[in-house]
Structure formats: C-alpha cells, structure tokens
Amino acid sequence: MKIDFDFDGVVVNSHPLKAIIAKERFGVDIPPEQFRREIVLAGGLLSREQYREVGRLAMNGSYPIPPVPEVFLYLSLLLNGKNLVRIVTSRTGEDLEFAKKWLAEHDLPDLPIIGTGYGLPKTEVCNESDVFVDDDLEKLLPLMGVIPNLLFFSWPWNAHEKEPDCIHRVSSWWDLYNHIWYDIRQRR
Numbered sequence: 001m002k003i004d005f006d007f008d009g010v011v012v013n014s015h016p017l018k019a020i021i022a023k024e025r026f027g028v029d030i031p032p033e034q035f036r037r038e039i040v041l042a043g044g045l046l047s048r049e050q051y052r053e054v055g056r057l058a059m060n061g062s063y064p065i066p067p068v069p070e071v072f073l074y075l076s077l078l079l080n081g082k083n084l085v086r087i088v089t090s091r092t093g094e095d096l097e098f099a100k101k102w103l104a105e106h107d108l109p110d111l112p113i114i115g116t117g118y119g120l121p122k123t124e125v126c127n128e129s130d131v132f133v134d135d136d137l138e139k140l141l142p143l144m145g146v147i148p149n150l151l152f153f154s155w156p157w158n159a160h161e162k163e164p165d166c167i168h169r170v171s172s173w174w175d176l177y178n179h180i181w182y183d184i185r186q187r188r
Helices: 015-026 037-042 048-059 071-080 093-105 137-143 173-187
Strands: 002-005 084-089 113-115 131-134 149-153 167-170
Touching (some): 015 048, 048 093, 071 173, 084 093, 131 173, 149 173, 167 173
Parallel strands (some): 002 084, 002 131, 084 113, 131 149
16 A cells, blocks of 8 residues: 655644744744744734744754654554555745754664655645545545545644545554554445
C-alpha cells in the first residue's frame, strides 16, 4: 500500500511552538489551538508579516520542533508492514532541508520526503497513492476522487472544520494506524 503523510501537523507538532515564538518575538499570547492563519490575522493578533515570521522560525530549525505523539511507533509499524511510505509536504528550500534533517535525527533518514511548494496542491505527487493524511482540509479537498482514502488528522485548531463524507477524520496516530490496518486493508 502507498501511504503519504504531510509533515507539519501529522509528523511534527508546530502549533505549540508557534504560540511560544509569537509570545517571545511579539509579546502576544495565542493559545496553540487558535494558531490558525484565519484566526490570527482576522483577530489582528499578528500582522501578515509577523505571522509569516513566526511560521518561518517554527519551520526552519531555529527552535526544536516536537514530534506528534506516537508517530515513531506507528510509522515504524507501517514501514515494517512493507508499505511504501512517504512524506509529502508544502515545504521547500531550507524548510524542506530542515525536515529532512529532522527525519535523519529521529532515525528516519531513508524516509522519502517531497516538497511541493506552499499553497500548491499535492495532486501530482500523490496521484498513485492509496492513502493520504493531512491536518489541513484545504490540502485534502483537491485530492478527492484522486486518492481513494483521505484521512484528516484532527487537532483542536481544525475541530470546527466539517470534512466531506469521503474524508475520514482521525484523532491520533493510534486511530490513524487502526483505520489503515483494519478499515482500509479490509476493503482491499
């Protein structure tokens, strides 16, 4: 089975880090669950330039970025199950290089990682995948009808979004793994 994962929000958890950086750099308290562009900018909490700077610092290795809980356990189970697993991210340039370095530092140097570019769809890269997992609904929507199994990784900051019936929400790596192992494999 070919399984693709987004990096930010599925493998690493940058939202708490972004809240810390916003506080340090700009003196603004933003709860991690509210650190979404539309909330931060519409609320006037940060300017567009400040929001970009926070994101850049959170993604380029200026601060250590924590893994999503249980990612290593379940990712290794998927890899040991002879699945073709890749990371498909919007990151490019130094942000992509940092992601590669992060994977190597966490004993995943051979895990393929592909950068598509910020704001660009992941359709071309993922068009032969069986499963794609992302925490950004806007990245999943263009893949409807292209990838048979779309999983929406749930966080407090995306809980308000309503996914179409063809996209399945997962709440953790345990949930994600079980959905792939039991639900998707059963249908094949």
